[in-house]
Structures are given as structure tokens and as C-alpha cells.
Amino acid sequence: MIYLDNSATTPVKKEVVDEMLPYFTSFYGNPSSLYKLSRDAKRKLEEAREKVAKIIGAEKDEIYFTASGTESDNWAIKQIARANKKKGNHIITTKIEHHAVLHTCMELEKEGFEVTYLDVDSEGKINIGDIEKHIKGTTILITIMYANNEIGVIMPIAEIGNIAREKGIVFHTDAVQAVGKLNIDVVKENIDLLSLSGHKFNGPKGVGALYIKKGTKINSFMHGGGQEKGKRAGTENVPGIIGLAKALELSVENREEKNKKLVELRDYLIDTVLSEVPHSRLNGDRVDRLPNNANFCIRFIEGESLLLGLDNFGICASSGSACTSGSLDPSHVLLAIGLPHEIAHGSLRLTLSDETTKEEIDFTIEKLKEIIQRLRAMSPLYEDFMKNGGNSDV
Amino acid sequence: MIYLDNSATTPVKKEVVDEMLPYFTSFYGNPSSLYKLSRDAKRKLEEAREKVAKIIGAEKDEIYFTASGTESDNWAIKQIARANKKKGNHIITTKIEHHAVLHTCMELEKEGFEVTYLDVDSEGKINIGDIEKHIKGTTILITIMYANNEIGVIMPIAEIGNIAREKGIVFHTDAVQAVGKLNIDVVKENIDLLSLSGHKFNGPKGVGALYIKKGTKINSFMHGGGQEKGKRAGTENVPGIIGLAKALELSVENREEKNKKLVELRDYLIDTVLSEVPHSRLNGDRVDRLPNNANFCIRFIEGESLLLGLDNFGICASSGSACTSGSLDPSHVLLAIGLPHEIAHGSLRLTLSDETTKEEIDFTIEKLKEIIQRLRAMSPLYEDFMKNGGNSDV
Amino acid sequence: MYSNKVMDHFNNPRNMGEIEKADGVGTVGNAKCGDIMRIYLVIEDNVIKDVKFKTFGCGAAVATSSIATELIKGKTVDEALNVTNKAVMEALDGLPTAKIHCSLLAEEAIKAAIEDYKNKKGVE
Amino acid sequence: MYSNKVMDHFNNPRNMGEIEKADGVGTVGNAKCGDIMRIYLVIEDNVIKDVKFKTFGCGAAVATSSIATELIKGKTVDEALNVTNKAVMEALDGLPTAKIHCSLLAEEAIKAAIEDYKNKKGVE
Ligand SMILES: Cc1ncc(COP(=O)(O)O)c(C=O)c1O
Numbered sequence A, B: 001m002i003y004l005d006n007s008a009t010t011p012v013k014k015e016v017v018d019e020m021l022p023y024f025t026s027f028y029g030n031p032s033s034l035y036k037l038s039r040d041a042k043r044k045l046e047e048a049r050e051k052v053a054k055i056i057g058a059e060k061d062e063i064y065f066t067a068s069g070t071e072s073d074n075w076a077i078k079q080i081a082r083a084n085k086k087k088g089n090h091i092i093t094t095k096i097e098h099h100a101v102l103h104t105c106m107e108l109e110k111e112g113f114e115v116t117y118l119d120v121d122s123e124g125k126i127n128i129g130d131i132e133k134h135i136k137g138t139t140i141l142i143t144i145m146y147a148n149n150e151i152g153v154i155m156p157i158a159e160i161g162n163i164a165r166e167k168g169i170v171f172h173t174d175a176v177q178a179v180g181k182l183n184i185d186v187v188k189e190n191i192d193l194l195s196l197s198g199h200k201f202n203g204p205k206g207v208g209a210l211y212i213k214k215g216t217k218i219n220s221f222m223h224g225g226g227q228e229k230g231k232r233a234g235t236e237n238v239p240g241i242i243g244l245a246k247a248l249e250l251s252v253e254n255r256e257e258k259n260k261k262l263v264e265l266r267d268y269l270i271d272t273v274l275s276e277v278p279h280s281r282l283n284g285d286r287v288d289r290l291p292n293n294a295n296f297c298i299r300f301i302e303g304e305s306l307l308l309g310l311d312n313f314g315i316c317a318s319s320g321s322a323c324t325s326g327s328l329d330p331s332h333v334l335l336a337i338g339l340p341h342e343i344a345h346g347s348l349r350l351t352l353s354d355e356t357t358k359e360e361i362d363f364t365i366e367k368l369k370e371i372i373q374r375l376r377a378m379s380p381l382y383e384d385f386m387k388n389g390g391n392s393d394v
Numbered sequence C, D: 001m002y003s004n005k006v007m008d009h010f011n012n013p014r015n016m017g018e019i020e021k022a023d024g025v026g027t028v029g030n031a032k033c034g035d036i037m038r039i040y041l042v043i044e045d046n047v048i049k050d051v052k053f054k055t056f057g058c059g060a061a062v063a064t065s066s067i068a069t070e071l072i073k074g075k076t077v078d079e080a081l082n083v084t085n086k087a088v089m090e091a092l093d094g095l096p097t098a099k100i101h102c103s104l105l106a107e108e109a110i111k112a113a114i115e116d117y118k119n120k121k122g123v124e
């Protein structure tokens, strides 16, 4: 099997599982309890908090563990908005956020909040000037992702943070795809809230975190017991949290070196596909791009067929975000960068890990070409295109 | 170590961990993805849903996985209330609910909902007539726990369900302490929503479920991707869910037999403590009681000291709910059954598992008596009591 | 998610291709929605002697086109008109709910090709 | 959560007990809040010759009472009056935030016992 869907989820590293295991069966105490069994769990929990904090430049007690990137996004956006309702009702975000942000914003619209969804250009980039233009007296929150999950584009977070801080507006970033891969410093980048999710960096599924800068006015989202300093109720997922922290620690070890290798392999993949597959294009900015993301549109064929073809050879890939599969509409991200529907349907995302090899990439490209040829031979769109002289290109 | 805090949390059974393990490292696919790796995860996920459904008498697609009992409670209560706001704003609950229910209800009061907190009697039981008395035209939700986490009292759920159904009011029950231990049938008992949590029945922490009867009008709580039929966004905690289902399956195996043994041991514990520790009393109804719960008040001493003393001998116990430790107020449950503060401070909860042995109970009682003696010798309250002739009893 | 039958037809589509001088050609669907089906028919004595298809679309779209060509090959035009999307689905051992529209598309493609044949015949 | 020092004083409380004919007895706290401390003093020539305590309360309450008796034993009354809750906490290598009130209680118990002594002396 060749796993090239590391932005959808990642395997949990063996070292991570080993670190978690004792907390299922041996040190299983409820961290809120008093006895030694629980104090051991509690200590490890706080160590995990410290590790996570350090890696993003935060303080230990600014980290709150949640159950997913989605929960972190929901908490941050809904409860900042509701807590600051008296100050204003306007939120700024972009058109290419993950659904965890977009659908949450739409939900807030039903409650009377006003949301500006910023456009992006054909490379997926926002115009910084646009943010300033849309800020008004009622703007209480800017939520813009650190890096996009589909087309890999990295946003100018420090610049956005600067503007937000200057204007006194709370700034949240969904960094689910960035944490572990990019060097993040919440202080230098003026980030007030940041979402992350364990399963995106070889940690377990079902555990995430929200960084909340000290002093930020936010409501609780989960009410109940006094866990997480009374801000997020629910018995702590001790093994999950330990796993998340361990995985994050591993992911930043030799990060530069790993990223250098990743970028090389990614660029090799991109260059080869673009040169060897006719009528293909790269989606997302070529430079401000996650080191492991390649996203193409392959004209005249449809993404799901391509994925099924690849699956026949044990190659795992995706077409748009894993979350959007199952929907009939093509990805909102690809539409936002201006692709027509029929071209957006033919998108292919390959996301690498630092264990991906050149051999795997070569095999994938070889199979990709075969499958594309087969599907194009079957495609009435390709037939029409060729009959018309084959010269309108993307 | 002697673990007698099984209502706070439980160890994950080895068979459960074994079932989960492959889904961390081998079958790690995102269930929303298309390829075989993910289809395998998805299939197992749906099997888990089916298992859980069957055990509580529900249909497979009435089960939604969440990240905790707390999340299930928050979702059920907040989003039933908000979805039915136009019908009315009145909620009925009891004074002895878990904080996940109580604090959620209090939060709703801030939004303009009106909440009736029903009294309980000295045994922790509600008066069914009270519910009927408090129902009015605006009542949209009754939320009453299946069994209490502190004093173990079991509520007359079928009777409550009957009333709710008759009056057309949605009925939610927090069954976090009951699931796995008691025989639950959501259809026969007319339950519309039911919360459960994996770590209470030897499953993992950080995973729970909410049963929502088909056709119930409820809003989503977590917005984002289309997981859980679009009702609860977030990448599914596949290993956690698999673990929850496996643990639940194990917990109902030979349940009657296990419960019979548990009740015997529990009663032995209760009888021995009550007869051998002067000035002790049992909290909670003696009959309608969880098979594994014993909860005492030991006069003239304070609970934390007692726990520290037991911890010195490796005995894990609690005083009030694990979640309420850290708070300075004595348990709201003990106050609700009418205990004065100073007596409520001296509570001790011992919750057994089917692996608890008579030897462990005997050892615990022996140490308990020593510690109580030591603490009473240190207690100015006991000094005063003895000087006054030692004859006002609980 | 897909039955083995669907995957078989996706991987080994029957009657895939183009017929240069077809008696009827029908194209349905819309690239915007991600599915286009085209069916080519050769009809002699009111009987479908040959049929080919081309499809742009998901696995289900390919498989429904493929099975549809099998279902109508050798049938009379009237019999072919009676092939419903339900028959297409049954022949594939079912489809996921989200993919039922593909079977409808296959039914429509057959009808469109036959209509084209009838129009052309009418003109002759 | 508790330092080793706290646990040591909880497990081996110093000067625990009662003094039948104490020169001063102070009781502070409230059973409602879960802590009561009582300190017995024997005072000669303005020096605390003996001290005992009884406490109903949590681990921190027991430990702060215990350490407080150590801190004042042999001290003059005035020196004892200067023992602050901070000193009590430091002597225990710190306390969890939620337990700081116990150290205050210990300070108050000392003061109450000395006040009782002064009152009694005044009356004599
Ligand atoms: C009755 C009851 N409800 C809810 C909860 C909360 O469940 P969880 O710990 O999974 O958040 C608990 C346990 O803590 C409980 O005992």
C-alpha cells in the first residue's frame, strides 16, 4: 500500500502508541481523583500540555485539550463570538476555510452574526489589503486558517495577526494542517486562538487542542466538571492527550531536514505530473505551500474514478477534502480559486509523509498515467475536446 | 493497589485494547475516505454502532458517537432546548444530576430558559408526582439521570418516560453510570435521548455516544464535516469507538451473574461498615441502587483526609464525585438529600468492579477503621461530641 | 461502499468506446454535476445490434453505463425503453444512496439515444 | 498534588492531641466549610512551652496545623504572633492554590489561642 493521503489522517507512530498504552490499562486513574494512580496520570497530562505549549510558543496554561480540530474550531469561533456579542457582531474569514470553520460561521449567521467570507485569488491567496478594507467597528473576530487542507496554500498569518492586534480584534487560526509541519510562534505572530488536531501529525484521532491567549474573553463550550481549569468539561482523554503530545514532539524533531526532503519529493512529483500528464494543472500557490501537498486538476476525467483506479493499485489519495467526499458538489476551495465545476471535479490531492519514498512516487505517477489514459479514452468530454482540435487548455 | 473508584473511571480491559490497537497503526484510514484502508475502518465503525444500538434497544442509525458523556449531555440538553425554543422554554431536571447536566441547564437559564430542579428525598429518590405537578404548557424537555454517580440511586426511568411520552415532552437521560451495568431498553422505557461514556465500563476515555430517537428535533452541536450523518462533525475517533463498543459488549456478557456477585459483595461491604464503624450512615436508597456503589458518611472526619489515609495503603476511593473534588463545597448531591454541610464533608464512596474480591474489601474495611480512629482522635468535633456525652447520632 | 459487481464494471467496462456511424447517439448529464454519459446505438430491424458508451463520471456512473449497455444489447427498441434505473441498480447488486442518480442517468442515456435514432429515422 | 512535607505532616502529625489545663485554647474554622482547627497552648514566662492541636479537615488542614505547632513551640508569644500563613506554607514546601486558606486558618488558630491566653491572664 502507498499512503498518499496524509492530510486526511495519518497512522499513529509506534512510539506514540507505546507512550499511550500504559495509560489505558495501568495508569488509568481519573486525573481529577486524589490518589497516586490519578496523580501519575495528572502529572503526565500536564507534561503533555507543557510540550504542546512549547512547540507553538505558548504558555502551559494557555493550552486546552479538546476532542478534535473540529471541536477546537467550534469552541473558538462560537464562543468568542457569543462572548463578545455586545462589542459587535462581525466576523471575517475566507472562502477556503475547512467546513469546521465555514459551517460554524454559517451557524452564527443564523444567530444574527454577520460574516465576511474573503475571496482568494487563483493561487488560493488572500489579499491582505482586503482584510483591512473589511474591518469595521463591529468586527470582533478574524478567523483564517494557517494552511489550507486541500491546496496546501499557507496564509500570511503574521501579517494578519499584526493587523488584528493593531485593531484590537481577536484572531483565531485553524492550524490543523500546519501544526507539526510549520514553525509556529503564537506570540510573534499575534495569534489569540489556534486549533490543532492530533491525527494530522501521527497522533491519535479524537483529540485536539485549542490555544487561548491568556486574558482572552471566551465562553466555555462544554459545561460540566471542572476539568481544563473549568473551561472544557469532560473526563480528560489521558492516553489521547499523551499521544498527541508525543506525536507533536516527534513531528518537530529534525523538522527542517524532514521538510527539505519532503519539498524535494513534492516538487519532483509536481514537476513530473505537470510535464508528463497533458492537460493537468497545479492547484494552489507553488511557493507558499505545505511541504507535503500536491494538488492537481486533471481535465476530462472525474476525481472519484481516478481514486478508485489508484485504489486498485493500493494507492491512497483524495479528491478534495476527505470530509467533502460524499457530497455531490465539487470542493468549495477549488471553486473559490476560480475553477469551473467540470474541472474542479477532476482534482487529485496527494499528500506525502516523511516516510514516502521516491519509488512510491514513481510507481504512483506510472499508475496515474495509465489510469488517466484509460479514463480519458472513456470520457465523452475528451472525445469532444479532441474532435474540436484539442486546443483549449486549462 | 485496590481500586474502588470504578464510578470515576475504569481500566481499559486488555481485550478492548487489543481490539483498538490495529486501528491506530494499521487500519488508520479516515472513515470518510474512499480507498480500502478507509472502507475497513468505516465498516468496523458501523459494526460498533450496531453493537451499541443493540445493547440499549435502539436502531443502528440512532446512535451518534461523541467524545464524552459530558459532550453527549451538552449536545442533548442545549440543542433540544434551542431547537424547540418556539414551543416553550421550560426544562425539568433534578437537584442530583451530574454537573454535565446541571451546569448545562444553568447555562441555558442565562439564555432565557426556565429550569425546574426537582427535590429528592433523604434516600435520593424523586417523587414521580412532582414531575407531573411541574409540567406546564411550556415544558419542552425532561432530563433525569438513569443512576446517580455519587450515591448510586437508580431513578424510575420507565415511569418518567411514560409521563413524558404521554405529554409529548422530549425525555433525555444521562445514563453514563447505568449503561453496561443495568438492563436498558430505550423503546420500552420511552427514552428519546440517552448519554453514555466509554470510560465508565472499561472502555477508553474520550469517547461517548448519544442515542437520539429517530425523528427527534435537535440541532447539531459540532459543525463541520459530514460525519455522523451530518449531525456531529469531526473525524471519527475510530479506535476509541471500537473500544467503546467492545467494552460495552464485554460488560453485558453474563451481566446478571456478575451483578449478583457484585450486589453480594456490596451488601457485605455496606453491612460491615455500618455495623463496625460507629456514627456511619449509608447514603442513597438501599434497594434502588447501582450494584457496585457504596456511599457512606463517616461523622467527625473529613473526606479528603480519609482518602489520603486510604491512598497510603494503595486503596483508591473517592469522596463525592471525582469531578467535584477540587471544589470547596461538599457534594451537591449529599446536600440535596438533606445532609448538613459538616456531615456531607465526611463522605466516602467505594465503587466496586466485577474483579473486586472479598479479600480486598476486608483489607479496605480494616484500614478504614484504623484511619477513622486516627482521624477521630485528631478531630475537635469528635472531642466535643464525646465531651457532650456522645449521644447525638446521625 | 460499492458492490463487487459495480467494481467489476468499473474496472472492466463492457462495450466501452465509440461507434463512428451510429444509428442513435444520446448524451445526458452535465459536466458541472460531474457526470456525462453518451450511448451509441446500432439498430437493425428494431433490434439493438450493437451499443457502446462513453462516460465522464464517478465509479457508479461508469458501472451503470456499462451494465446498461449489457442490459439493452440484443433487445428490441421497445424492450430497451422499458429498462428502468431500478433494473440497472439491481443488475449491479445495488448502489449507495448518494449514487442512485447515476442509475437514472443511465436510463435517460438509453432513452436519449433511442430518441435520437427515432428522430434520425423519421428524417430519413 | 501535595508536597512530601505536607504528606509527612499529614501522616505523622507533630504535637497532635489535647492539653487538659491549657493556658490558651483557640478554635477557628467552621465544620460547614470542612475545616476546624483547635490549638492548645501552655505558656510560661511569655514563652510557649507546649502546644497541641486537633484538626478536622483535609490533608492540608492537618499538615498546616502540625507545622504551625512546630513553628511556635519554644517561641515567645510575640514571636508566635508574627508567624504568618506564608511562613506556614514555606515550611511545607508550598500548598496547592485551592488549599492556601488552610495556612491562613493555621495563622488564625495561633492568634486565637494566644488571644484566649491573654484574656485569661487579664482575668486572673
Ligand atoms: C452521571 C454522569 N454523567 C456524566 C459524566 C461525564 O462523563 P465524561 O466523564 O465521559 O465526560 C459522568 C462521569 O464523569 C457521570 O458520572
Ligand SMILES: Cc1ncc(COP(=O)(O)O)c(C=O)c1O
Pocket (backbone or CB within 6 Å): A007, A067, A068, A069, A070, A071, A073, A098, A100, A145, A147, A148, A149, A174, A175, A176, A177, A197, A198, A206, A208, A323, B233, B234, B235
Ligand atoms: C484545516 C482543517 N481544519 C479542521 C479539521 C478538522 O479536524 P478534526 O478532523 O480533528 O475534526 C481538518 C481535518 O479534517 C482540517 O484539515
